[in-house]
Amino acid sequence: MRQLAIWRPGSTRVLPGFGLSMGISVLFISLVLLLPITGLFGQLAGLSLAQYWAIISEGRVVASYMVTIGAAAVAAVVNAVFGLLMAWVLVRYEFPGKRLLDALMDLPFALPTAVAGITLATLYAGSGWMGGLLEPLGFQVAYTWVGIALAMAFTSIPFVVRTVQPVLEDLPAEVDEAAMSLGATDGVAFRRVIMPHLWPALVTGTGLAFVRSLGEFGAIIFIAGNMPYETEITALMIFVKLQEYDYAGASAVASVVLFVSLTLLLLINIWQGRFVRRLHGGKG
């Protein structure tokens, strides 16, 4: 296992630049990340609690939460399976085109979301390559809930692959050799021997994919159809309220989204911290 740097608190002030790097970091984080959030609270302060509740519990808004959370959950589960498969194939097997496949995994992060959005919408519309195949079979993707989940899944593909891959690479060969020599079948060995090592990373990656999907906008709006109550995501809800100059309404809904995503981020960070400590803890 790779050795982590041994890091001795107290002996490290030999190096210069503490004041400068602290100054730049704190200034930047305060101005760029934290100060703008005060604008949101300023706007919310103008609302009474009853008004706030009325906005965030309005029927159309609640419907948008349902659509967003439901589609993001489906996308995250699909990505968990797909990501696990890709990570396994990329780490364990050698085959022609493997390097290309590995590079292709990062495409959804490199490709601008608006480009992904219009491309998926065009592909899966009735006249598109995929839509033309699927719609005669009675399966409509574009302008439905399935399209939203598809777009979310596409933009978050790299999360699971890239969190599971390094863990799988670090797994020593003896682990599965032992299982196999004791006569376990592939399925049993994978479940009982490999999965216990993988699942913390799998949960982290799936969680990140879910959070990303909750906030995704550019890739979804083109394929979603954006029908109120049916295929409208919460991010679009905020955008629509802004275009109607309903700043208070937009802020109220945004505060819900912000709260949920920051809470999930914090949980994932705590989870990841615990899991990294468990992996490397006893060894240092």
Added chain:
Amino acid sequence: MRRIGDAPHVRRLLISAALLLSALFLLLPLIAIFAQAFSQGVAVFWSNVSNHFTLHAIGLTLMIALLTIPVCLVFGVALAWLVTRFSFPGRRVLQTLIDIPFAVSPVVAGLIYLLLYGRNGWIGSWLDTHDIQLMFAWPGILMVTIFVTCPFVARELIPLMQAQGSREEEAAVTLGASGWTTFWRVTLPNIRWALLYGIILTNARAVGEFGAVSVVSGAIRGQTNTLPLHLEQLYQDYNAVGAFASAALLALIALLSLAAKAGLEWRASRREAF
């Protein structure tokens, strides 16, 4: 010794499933972008790309990316140096805080900037009385782009600098090198590839940001339209070929980023082998 999943039929099945699914969900969209962009020939593609508004959008997009990169670079290096070279209370909090832009929806990111610096915000109203307009103008686009891209460089550097430790720098300083000399001659050569990769990621995201930018830009053609906003407008105007011409340019940047990443990783794995 046989390993799990080494049986030929399992192997064949999993590899074909991976290839098929990737072709369907990743390769096909990529091909579709270029197929659509060139569906009416190279001449039409070229006239779409060389159109005045497209050229302006390309220029604005590049300018925003060029201004974003140095800001993120300085911040990323400073933060990585801080959290990997010193121990102080609140170190973990800082590391969690830089992840905020990854979790925040781009639309919400745009909104919080609009609320603060827009005409109704407490900073915006003060700026307004001094005739400074940040929102619905390029400075606003730059500000939200910096917000969404600022974690990339730091996130690339922190694990690497943590793994390398500070022994080399401590040796340099103990032997009498100044802080800057140590940074330029010892630290920088060790982190340059991760730094480059961070820049590539920052650039890819800066060029392609859509949600946050669409909230603060106003999307005025020929003024505050970045390339992703421009392609959205064309698409909404039922000019699919025009939209995909811009999309192809952005996809090309994405492909170059992926190629650069693969190149850097190949280099790193070769160096590890020695």
